[in-house]
Amino acid sequence: MELPTLIAQRTIAKARILLEALPYMREHRGKIVVIKYGGAAMDMAPLARPFAEDIALLTSTGIHPVIVHGGGPQVTEMSNLLGLETRFVDGLRFTDDATLDVATMVLAGRLNTKVVSDLLAGGVRAVGLSGVDGGLLHARKQLEPDLGHVGEVVKVNAEVVAKLMETNFVPVVASIAIDELGGQAYNVNADVVASELAAELAADKLIFLNDVPGVVTPTAGLLSELGASECADLIQSGVADGGMIPKLQSAVGALKNGVRRVHLIDGRVEHALVLELFTPEGVGTMISLDAPDEHPPAEGS
């Protein structure tokens, strides 16, 4: 029986890696995963293709991904090109009529179309939406501080998203919202949108693709697991820095509203999504409502 040796060991090793992914495929099958897309993963051209491939693999194994994106830097850039004056309140950008118009063009027009066409090129049946479409995101004016047309999400009406997922379309949502009457659009925070949408859809996971490896502390380094209460400690103790605070808050909000797990992963790593979802190694920090040690080793990170 010497013939099987004709098959290179390398090939058999491939099968082992595929089979190593099997328990993860089973666990995730049929689940909804909301992905906040942004930062390097969205901005750097060479990462667009691996991202699309990851989403394609997710859909091929029966996962239902929903993608949420913002795009602050690109809005600023276009505002500058158009010579709009930028006004700040408490260090935060003020969104006047002209800026809202630019944000709508850049987020719902340029970036959304870009993400959708990159996904299409990777074989994903992506459909672009903003929070205006089908009244998906209802917002009202944020009052403290008054930042003009910056809004806070008051209701998610996920019917259009759910309908598209029924036939395996992948919704891609730009962070523009609308008031209840359909009259006034608002710029809203994409992290918050991802968190609220995950809660409304009863998503299994909410994943933030960031430009850092996860939650890192000076003493413990990268934390691979974290409980919701520990997130509060990190914020209060000042260990979590500026960019991380809203993500941790969104994470805890999503968990309290029924999302099972939140992942903060490194979007700069190629195929970070596939690694986090389908391999035992994981590539970031996983947050759950309970203390981390209650979770058996069934999942990556």
Place this chain on the structure above:
Amino acid sequence: MELPTLIAQRTIAKARILLEALPYMREHRGKIVVIKYGGAAMDMAPLARPFAEDIALLTSTGIHPVIVHGGGPQVTEMSNLLGLETRFVDGLRFTDDATLDVATMVLAGRLNTKVVSDLLAGGVRAVGLSGVDGGLLHARKQLEPDLGHVGEVVKVNAEVVAKLMETNFVPVVASIAIDELGGQAYNVNADVVASELAAELAADKLIFLNDVPGVVTPTAGLLSELGASECADLIQSGVADGGMIPKLQSAVGALKNGVRRVHLIDGRVEHALVLELFTPEGVGTMISLDAPDEHPPAEGS
């Protein structure tokens, strides 16, 4: 029995008008109507509200409207604001990379969001799409003349539109398309998009909202009905002028591909859609494949 006279005759007249609309409601119920939206109807602020009300009435009587829009003038305006140089070939605008980017922002971002939020404000469950979403419009580069990223539609994959209509969403489609591989976007003619989409959806009607009352000839004035072959005559004889020719061509194309009727109506008239669809008067020109006199008086215009 003098009491009924307490009810003002004006009120009873109202009921008569509602009932006059009854045969049209029955005829149109459950049908798909593709509407090319543009010109004054889209640009003039006071016409946005009546348009939304008309679409709301259509959906309330069981019609499934699909709206298609372009927006050439707004693209030009934004290009100018950004200081882009405009290049012309054979008198036609050349779409280079920067212009395509502007077109995407303006059509799929600003205008599409504007139309959707106006419809929402009128109580319509509108959802914005471009031809990129779900691979809705596949295009390839137009070769004669070479106008850069101006494309011609080669395939309509209407699955995303059909899915949305299933639960009574109203799709609003911006005239941007994508090549088969998802790599390259194209600027495409919105009249053609409306015609191709109507054919693919087996729409009952295709309606163009124009800035003219319909097809007008120097001798006969406004033609209320027209056969497809007469359209060809009007083009060949030079009676149809520049702006009308592509609409007549799109109309004939749609009719040959199974759309039952095409209407060219005056978008400057408030509630033109409701008048055309629900009253015996009609407000423009109706074109059908057959000679006009074969159609009994069951329908407006």
Place this chain on the structure above:
Amino acid sequence: MELPTLIAQRTIAKARILLEALPYMREHRGKIVVIKYGGAAMDMAPLARPFAEDIALLTSTGIHPVIVHGGGPQVTEMSNLLGLETRFVDGLRFTDDATLDVATMVLAGRLNTKVVSDLLAGGVRAVGLSGVDGGLLHARKQLEPDLGHVGEVVKVNAEVVAKLMETNFVPVVASIAIDELGGQAYNVNADVVASELAAELAADKLIFLNDVPGVVTPTAGLLSELGASECADLIQSGVADGGMIPKLQSAVGALKNGVRRVHLIDGRVEHALVLELFTPEGVGTMISLDAPDEHPPAEGS
């Protein structure tokens, strides 16, 4: 832009009236409306056609009407023709075997067939039933006073009605009922049948077509809105007269069993149904469980 003036102002006014009906269409869409048909509206030949047109408009806008009728005068007339002796108990007609037979013939045979064929002629898919069909109305003998085969409804088994409405048939129900075992038929009051059927179907509205303009008091004239408790007052204080009392009692019963609103309207007015349901004017008295002033002006009358 002088062209739009070619469209007569009268035509545009038509569109406005259609659009004025839009909020009512939306509110009523998909709702069940039970209509007690009788009196002049049923007896006077010139009103049959407008009634059928009204029902057709209701169905065209997605309302599900159910029609209930009695026909006491016609039963009396036929009994007289057949030379049957009429016996009275406490001033109420006694239904002996022969009279029940006549009632069955006249209500379930002549009148039901007449209403159904008038509706068919108006384009309505009407189907005639009596309370015997599919065991729709179970009754038992009324004991106080003993009026022979006059029964009181003890159970509504609305399955046959619900099934017919599923495919947009319009059930027309004659007020004959049957005992639990299927052995004995009963003559039952059509106002009560309408009320019980509306409750069982969880109808949105119950509408009585009467020969008076609505609830009229000597001091206040026609009351356009009324609360359930005020109905009781009107009965107790003797303001409500003989013919109105059973209707007010049926109205309150229906409201307490979940019907949202009851309307008493003037069946002598042409198109009273369409006026009441689709215009802000209304043509009678609307009764709801709550005090009238809690209702915003969203609905006619």
Place this chain on the structure above:
Amino acid sequence: MELPTLIAQRTIAKARILLEALPYMREHRGKIVVIKYGGAAMDMAPLARPFAEDIALLTSTGIHPVIVHGGGPQVTEMSNLLGLETRFVDGLRFTDDATLDVATMVLAGRLNTKVVSDLLAGGVRAVGLSGVDGGLLHARKQLEPDLGHVGEVVKVNAEVVAKLMETNFVPVVASIAIDELGGQAYNVNADVVASELAAELAADKLIFLNDVPGVVTPTAGLLSELGASECADLIQSGVADGGMIPKLQSAVGALKNGVRRVHLIDGRVEHALVLELFTPEGVGTMISLDAPDEHPPAEGS
């Protein structure tokens, strides 16, 4: 093993009879059987109960019965009671306005309600209809001879019947029809209605309950099977007498329109339907399109 002898042989014989019915149950399960009900079976009180039991057994074994009835003698009787003059044309009764009114009352009112309540009493979910309901039977005036409002069926629109059967209601149809526009009712022949309805419903069987044992010839006695062509012979040769001719013609018409078999059975025999459908003996004449000997002995009669 003497214990089984405790079970009476009579009891075991019961099981054998039930099992003898098994192949018939299998064969008929899910099939539509149209039954023309009339004559002694309908008129004689003691036969109403066994008829209801038979229909109950049919439905319990998964058969979908549809019952059609006329009632000429009862119409005549009521006309006489009302003192209407009877007019004859070529020996056939002329149906003037008054007679049509009586026919509607008697057939769609009294008799239909009677059949439905008898069936209900036997546990059958019967629903009464006439050909007017849902536009079930479209007729036009019969011209030769002119018998007033006697019509001939031109179209069967069986949607209401099919809908009711979906949830195992048993439709009971009175032989009154309506013209295409819903304006004029007609008296139509119940044998023809049964035949046309069976064809439209693609019924497996059409059964006529008559007052004779089946087709009897002077030479051969009762014919247990018959081919369609032999029916023609019987009519042409004059062997078939007056009452049998229209039934044979209706039978052949049904067979040519796709009904598999027609049975003429003796309605005076208690449980004739069950005997014909579930026992090998059969109780009448079975007619099929093909020669009788092509049918294997799988079915009764």
Place this chain on the structure above:
Amino acid sequence: MELPTLIAQRTIAKARILLEALPYMREHRGKIVVIKYGGAAMDMAPLARPFAEDIALLTSTGIHPVIVHGGGPQVTEMSNLLGLETRFVDGLRFTDDATLDVATMVLAGRLNTKVVSDLLAGGVRAVGLSGVDGGLLHARKQLEPDLGHVGEVVKVNAEVVAKLMETNFVPVVASIAIDELGGQAYNVNADVVASELAAELAADKLIFLNDVPGVVTPTAGLLSELGASECADLIQSGVADGGMIPKLQSAVGALKNGVRRVHLIDGRVEHALVLELFTPEGVGTMISLDAPDEHPPAEGS
């Protein structure tokens, strides 16, 4: 009316017997009946055909039967043929590896295939299963006494059985089970399997086909009805003998878990199932949770 006498009285008697079965057909229609098959009914060749006919009649009247069988004697016989040594613990057979292998072959192979093909021959769409298939029966090792691979059922996962019944297949289950991990099979008691499966399926009835007429006491003879508490008395008082005790225990267990009635009937009687289910006589003992006299005479036995 002498003709009906042509129909033999014997034939009419047949119809009466069929109709006598009607209330039982109605009562059982759509219900699940679990049948423990064994003893003479399974072993004696002449009884295989009547059993298959009975099951066929059950399915033809809309009952969903599920059959469970063991086969201890046949396992012993095959073990002997293979020269396996039989070991006993407390007088009970010990199931070592070899014996389990034989049990699997005999129960899931030979006997199951035999029952299925006998049923197929009688026109029943039977499908053989063991408790291993689809993880139907999860068992764990029985500890007291240790009988080797004899297990006790810990969970019934009836999905595969329910799925097959959806399209009117008749599942036939051999009493072999599997542990939770799929690694170790067990021999389990078929009476217990039938009882647990009936409870899991919310069966209406559980029927044991035994080699005795039912529950017989020295003083009262055959008991035709019995309450659950009386079963306990019979066991405690020693009146119930060895073979009857596990059946009574299984019966009470099933009743407590929601099965409506348990029947112990004499499998040696031909057509015992049909007699018990469709005739008023019945052929054994019926056990229900309540006292026997609470049950009206609606059912056999």
Place this chain on the structure above:
Amino acid sequence: MELPTLIAQRTIAKARILLEALPYMREHRGKIVVIKYGGAAMDMAPLARPFAEDIALLTSTGIHPVIVHGGGPQVTEMSNLLGLETRFVDGLRFTDDATLDVATMVLAGRLNTKVVSDLLAGGVRAVGLSGVDGGLLHARKQLEPDLGHVGEVVKVNAEVVAKLMETNFVPVVASIAIDELGGQAYNVNADVVASELAAELAADKLIFLNDVPGVVTPTAGLLSELGASECADLIQSGVADGGMIPKLQSAVGALKNGVRRVHLIDGRVEHALVLELFTPEGVGTMISLDAPDEHPPAEGS
């Protein structure tokens, strides 16, 4: 951006292998794959677990596998144990009554239960069947040569298999068949069963797990692709040896009946199925109806 280097390159390589499988996952998703299981893959204990893992991966990516097995050697072994005399006709084993009984026990009992429990242990929802269940495989006696109860498949009635696949059960079929009347079982060839079942199910693939690497010729070595006509050549020229001939014939038969591709792969290689279906390398010979070169490199082997 040094942080990503914290992720081991080995981990990223894993993601690449998973993504390399993506096009295969997409291609196979929702397809039916019939697998003839046998030889070393079934007999050698260490290969049972990898086989179950492979089937689990197939189901996790949306493939619907159906497994067919025989087991001649095990039947012979048991026959010997039972001291049955083996008779040969033309060098082929004769199946007398006793041998058929042994085959039923071994194939439908022991081996089928073994395969099912191994699959359950690997997380696959397996359900064992033989060709008797639900009348899956109808056979008749093979006449040339007369080998007793050896049959040839005449009809596949795949309803039970299709029903189980609907809810993602994996059917495992033992090669025992039954005659049309359900009276006589037959031993049938498992290769033929797999081929016929694949054709009936319109399977995308039929895979034979053999004890050789695929089709090997003295001159060309292992052939990775093959057309149907070349199979015929290999048989006629004598290049294909004894064991390969029936497999090649079954392969060609399946292809002619609509199966898209047949694979002969080496069951002795661990994870041969996953390698063949999800990697570009492949591990055997792929046969299609057309010439091999027409197939682009979209698939393994």
